[in-house]
Each structure stands twice: as structure tokens, then as C-alpha cells.
Amino acid sequence: MAKILMKGNEAIGEGAVRAGCRYFFGYPITPQSELPHYLAKRLPEVGGVYLQSESETGAINMVYGAAGAGARVMTSSSGPGISLMQEGISYLAGAELPCVIVNMIRGGPGLGNIAPAQSDYFQATKGGGHGDYRVIVLAPASVQEIIDLMRVAFDLADRYRNPVMVAGDGILGQMMEPVELGEEEEIQIPPRPWAATGRMGGEKKLINSLYIVPEELEQHNLKLARKYALITEREQRWEEYRLGGAKLVLVAFGTAARICKAVVDRCREEGLAVGLIRPITLWPFPQKAFEPVIEEAERFLVVEMNLGQMVEDVRLTVNGRRPVHFYGRCGGMLPVAADVVREVKKLYGGEGQ
Amino acid sequence: MYEAILIAGFGGQGVLSTGQLLAYAGMLEGKHVSWIPSYGPEMRGGTANCGVTISDSPISSPVVTEPTSLIVMNRPSLEKFEGNVVPGGLILINSSLVDIKATRKDVRVYYIPANELAEELGNARVAGNVILGALLELTRAVSLDAVEKSLREVLPAHRHKLIPLNRQALETGAALVRRPATAQAG
Incomplete structure (x- = not known):
């Protein structure tokens, strides 16, 4: 099948439709507005519903309602809008409702700007809302990977009855790359016996995150914890790039990882043993990726489009066994490959400590 | 083959669509593009x-911070991006608008009076393709045929009558x- 040239934001929309998503509720915000724009046209073509809500708070609660009724449903926004959704995301996690939330991250805090950033890593992976909960977070790095991961996102949401966040950035949303869409498959959405679709003489189905008796909430929390442990064990995803024999291992996700691939290529050309671990799941963090390389790796350099967020998870994983360094640009600025190469050379072989 | 091309100018000059056309043509030739x-x-x-x-190989970073070629359609773009071009790279300047x-x-620097040449062809809006034609002659990044084929695929049918004019511009x-004396190679 021929490739087509597609924008990242549009690929999220097409990927969602092909994954069987038929409901989208959202409110426009740069740099992801092409996504609702695309779905406004595309969803009615497949018998779905696109609805622009009155606010992000409205959108996430519409997602709660649709998910509760058993639909494959999605919303999307960027930084400030995702902050507004946090209450709803906590409720979705508490009620164990499957859904997909897209955050095309822009510069913050506050209104910040509309330029690409990765400064919502903490919010995405550590629980942006209240309560003891986790959201599965996927971080694509190319337009093709967006298409592929949208299917994964909806499947994981269903498998674990949990919200899944797809975390990109403005660059990923705006850039165009060729994609292979493949044949459109007939999606069988797994049965949802728990969905609130009417009692029909059967048992009462209540979708709720309220457990007023502490003993009961503790049991619910422990049940969620067992689910999160299972996800952590089974669902870690990452890409390894030229890791063989790497003495210095770069760790980066999304757009920063693309830039780091160029850094690895340049370093390898100059004979420096540098490789890259690219986390694809930000939560669960791919701790398993580090064990095989930690013998040979002398140090790690984490590169992010923020002031140092994922670096904390790398340090927890490496647990003091090797030095973990950080290089970042923030405020919507991108790391420049030449600058990262300079940083690598400063660290490589133990200088510059 | 690896070409990282930065195209810069005023909004409305077709800078973004010229870039899309180039990427599309690369894709049709089976190359990796972004x-x-x-x-x-x-x-x-x-x-x-x-x-x-x-590029002939997968593109590690799609971000063009150190272009191998730069097309500038206005003066602020020359001032902003001239310093970023890799040594030995190429700068194409629309001398109709950049003084x-x-x-x-x-x-390597070439001055191309793209707007004047486009007006001579009868439509100032093909200035972008005049300068794109120069870029492709110098870099061989994609063939003119691939660009023409891309136009056929991306333009709606009622615009296909404009394809010969665009081909002429390229x-x-x-x-x-090809005759550097007239293009004021610098």
C-alpha cells in the first residue's frame, strides 16, 4: 500500500478512528487543534460523534460518561487544558474507565507559550490529579509510530480498564512524515459487562469512584495497586538505538529522542561508543531497558525539553550504580544536536565532572 | 544522499507549501522525508x-537546525538563518525581494530574481517554484518529474491546468x- 504524507496531529485522529474510537470530546488549543479539526470531519464519516465541549472540564466529563456507557472514546488538549482535566482523569482512574487522553505538550507553566515542550512529564507520570492512581503514558516519536501506538493505547485502556495518555509535543503534532496506514481492520471492541447500558432486569451497574467506608476504599486502592504492578511488569516499552557496547547511554523520549538519534549517529561516526534508550512507555517507566546495558555503560545522559523530570526516574532505576547527567532546553526551545554532542564529549571518558 | 533544506520567507509566499511539495516528491521517489x-x-x-x-536512510532528527541548503524569500530570513548553513552548503536568495x-x-550563494522571472512567466505566484527549480538543479534532491507528479496528486483536478506553468517555473x-554567470554565483 502506498505511503501518504501526514501531519502528526492528523495521524492521531486517523489512528484513533482505525483503532475503533467513535467518540471525541474536546476543546481547541494550539498546538493540537488539527486533531479535533480532522476528527470533526472524519468521525461523522464512520458513524461516530465529534463534539466540541464548552470547556476542557466539560470534555473530560463527557469522556467519563461515554466510557461509562461502554464507548471507545478520546479527548485531546495541551498543557493548560490537560491541567483543567485533572479532576476528571482522577475520577476516570478511580472508576476504572478505559479512555485515551492526548496531550500535545507546550511550554509552561501557566499560559506559557505554544512552542514544543516536555514539561508535563511529572503531571503525566506521577498522577496529575488527586489520589493514589496511575495513568499509562505512551510517547511516540514519529508520525508512523503515532498511527501504531493509537491502537495500542485503546487496547491497553480496555485490557486494564484504565485511562491511557498519549504524550507528544508541538513538533510531533505539526510535522509531516510518510506513513503506511495499512488495511483498515474491523475492530472488535472487547465486551464490557460492567458498562452502564441499562439494567434490563439484571444486576445494578454503578460506575463510581466513591468508597465512603475507609475499609472499602483501602481494598479498592489495593486492587488498583495490584493492577498497576501487573502493568509495570507486562507493559514496559522502549526502543534501543545503537546501544551495542555503549559507554555513554543517552536517555530521551519523543522529539528529544529524535534529536538524540542524530547525536548518536554523529558520535558513532567519530568513534565514540554512544547509544540511546528511548522510553516509549513513560509510565510504566521501562526500567527493564537499563539492566542489560548497565554493565558496560559508564554513565547516562538524560536529554529532555524541560528542566529535568524523567531524569528522576532514570536515577531511581540506575539507583546510584552509575552517574546520571542531565541536559535540557525549556520554554519551547529545542535541544540542538551540536550542543548535545558537545555535552556528550565533555562527559565521555569521565572528564567534565 | 542527505539534504536538510530550510525554506524561509513571509507568510503567504507559499513557503510552507513549497516545502510540502518537496517532501511529497521525495516520498514519491521512495526516499525518507520529513x-x-x-x-x-x-x-x-x-x-x-x-x-x-x-535522505536515503531513515531520518534520525527531523529538526533542521543546520541546513545543508537554505532558500530565503525575504531579507529577515537571510539575516536570521545565514549563519546556520553548514560550511560548503548552499544559499539561494530571492534577489527580487532581498536587497x-x-x-x-x-x-555557495546564488541570487535568483524569482518574482521577476515568475512575472515573466505570467504569474508571480510561481516564484517559489522558480527558486525550487534552482535548488533541485544544484542538489538533485528530487527530480523535476517527481515534483510535477506530486502536483498532480496534491492539487484538485480543477487546478491541474496550472501544472504546465509550474513545470515551466521549475x-x-x-x-x-545551469548558466551561473546569469545567476550571479557568489
Whole structure:
């Protein structure tokens, strides 16, 4: 099948439709507005519903309602809008409702700007809302990977009855790359016996995150914890790039990882043993990726489009066994490959400590 | 083959669509391509730019910070991006609108009166393709045939009558740099 040239934001929309998503509720915000724009046209073509809500708070609660009724449903926004959704995301996690939330991250805090950033890593992976909960977070790095991961996102949401966040950035949303869409498959959405679709003489189905008796909430929390442990064990995803024999291992996700691939290529050309671990799941963090390389790796350099967020998870994983360094640009600025190469050379072989 | 091309100018000059056309043509030739726009709070008359990467191997980073070729359609773009071009790279300047010269001595510079040439062809809006033709003649990033085929695929049928004019614009630019004396190679 021929490739087509597609924008990242549009690929999220097409990927969602092909994954069987038929409901989208959202409110426009740069740099992801092409996504609702695309779905406004595309969803009615497949018998779905696109609805622009009155606010992000409205959108996430519409997602709660649709998910509760058993639909494959999605919303999307960027930084400030995702902050507004946090209450709803906590409720979705508490009620164990499957859904997909897209955050095309822009510069913050506050209104910040509309330029690409990765400064919502903490919010995405550590629980942006209240309560003891986790959201599965996927971080694509190319337009093709967006298409592929949208299917994964909806499947994981269903498998674990949990919200899944797809975390990109403005660059990923705006850039165009060729994609292979493949044949459109007939999606069988797994049965949802728990969905609130009417009692029909059967048992009462209540979708709720309220457990007023502490003993009961503790049991619910422990049940969620067992689910999160299972996800952590089974669902870690990452890409390894030229890791063989790497003495210095770069760790980066999304757009920063693309830039780091160029850094690895340049370093390898100059004979420096540098490789890259690219986390694809930000939560669960791919701790398993580090064990095989930690013998040979002398140090790690984490590169992010923020002031140092994922670096904390790398340090927890490496647990003091090797030095973990950080290089970042923030405020919507991108790391420049030449600058990262300079940083690598400063660290490589133990200088510059 | 690896070309990282930055195209910069005023919003409304077709900078972004020229880049898309180039990326599309690369894709049709089976190459790896990416297109990335500047997407600030831009508007018609403001500045706009896009980076296009065309490569025989997978593209590690789509971000064009050190272009191998630079097309400048207005003066602010020359001032902003001249310093970023890799040594030995290429700068194509639309001399119809840019009234200063490049200062770099370690790159190849061509001055192309793209707007005047486009007007001679009968439509000022093909200026972007005049300068694109020059770029393709000098870099061989993609063939003119692939660009023409891309136009056929991306333009709606009722615009196909414009394809011969666009082809002519590409060839005009290409011919100009084939005779460097007239293109004022610097």
C-alpha cells in the first residue's frame, strides 16, 4: 500500500478512528487543534460523534460518561487544558474507565507559550490529579509510530480498564512524515459487562469512584495497586538505538529522542561508543531497558525539553550504580544536536565532572 | 544522499507549501522525508519557515537546525538563518525581494530574481517554484518529474491546468543556475 504524507496531529485522529474510537470530546488549543479539526470531519464519516465541549472540564466529563456507557472514546488538549482535566482523569482512574487522553505538550507553566515542550512529564507520570492512581503514558516519536501506538493505547485502556495518555509535543503534532496506514481492520471492541447500558432486569451497574467506608476504599486502592504492578511488569516499552557496547547511554523520549538519534549517529561516526534508550512507555517507566546495558555503560545522559523530570526516574532505576547527567532546553526551545554532542564529549571518558 | 533544506520567507509566499511539495516528491521517489513548519503565532505578512529533510536512510532528527541548503524569500530570513548553513552548503536568495548580499564565504550563494522571472512567466505566484527549480538543479534532491507528479496528486483536478506553468517555473529556475554567470554565483 502506498505511503501518504501526514501531519502528526492528523495521524492521531486517523489512528484513533482505525483503532475503533467513535467518540471525541474536546476543546481547541494550539498546538493540537488539527486533531479535533480532522476528527470533526472524519468521525461523522464512520458513524461516530465529534463534539466540541464548552470547556476542557466539560470534555473530560463527557469522556467519563461515554466510557461509562461502554464507548471507545478520546479527548485531546495541551498543557493548560490537560491541567483543567485533572479532576476528571482522577475520577476516570478511580472508576476504572478505559479512555485515551492526548496531550500535545507546550511550554509552561501557566499560559506559557505554544512552542514544543516536555514539561508535563511529572503531571503525566506521577498522577496529575488527586489520589493514589496511575495513568499509562505512551510517547511516540514519529508520525508512523503515532498511527501504531493509537491502537495500542485503546487496547491497553480496555485490557486494564484504565485511562491511557498519549504524550507528544508541538513538533510531533505539526510535522509531516510518510506513513503506511495499512488495511483498515474491523475492530472488535472487547465486551464490557460492567458498562452502564441499562439494567434490563439484571444486576445494578454503578460506575463510581466513591468508597465512603475507609475499609472499602483501602481494598479498592489495593486492587488498583495490584493492577498497576501487573502493568509495570507486562507493559514496559522502549526502543534501543545503537546501544551495542555503549559507554555513554543517552536517555530521551519523543522529539528529544529524535534529536538524540542524530547525536548518536554523529558520535558513532567519530568513534565514540554512544547509544540511546528511548522510553516509549513513560509510565510504566521501562526500567527493564537499563539492566542489560548497565554493565558496560559508564554513565547516562538524560536529554529532555524541560528542566529535568524523567531524569528522576532514570536515577531511581540506575539507583546510584552509575552517574546520571542531565541536559535540557525549556520554554519551547529545542535541544540542538551540536550542543548535545558537545555535552556528550565533555562527559565521555569521565572528564567534565 | 542527505539534504536538510530550510525554506524561509513571509507568510503567504507559499513557503510552507513549497516545502510540502518537496517532501511529497521525495516520498514519491521512495526516499525518507520529513517536513516541519515553524508554527508560532504567525500570520500573513509575518515570517514563516519550514525544514524539509530528504535522505536515503531513515531520518534520525527531523529538526533542521543546520541546513545543508537554505532558500530565503525575504531579507529577515537571510539575516536570521545565514549563519546556520553548514560550511560548503548552499544559499539561494530571492534577489527580487532581498536587497542585501550574503556575507558567508564558505558556502555557495546564488541570487535568483524569482518574482521577476515568475512575472515573466505570467504569474508571480510561481516564484517559489522558480527558486525550487534552482535548488533541485544544484542538489538533485528530487527530480523535476517527481515534483510535477506530486502536483498532480496534491492539487484538485480543477487546478491541474496550472501544472504546465509550474513545470515551466521549475525549469526556468533550473536553467538559470545551469548558466551561473546569469545567476550571479557568489
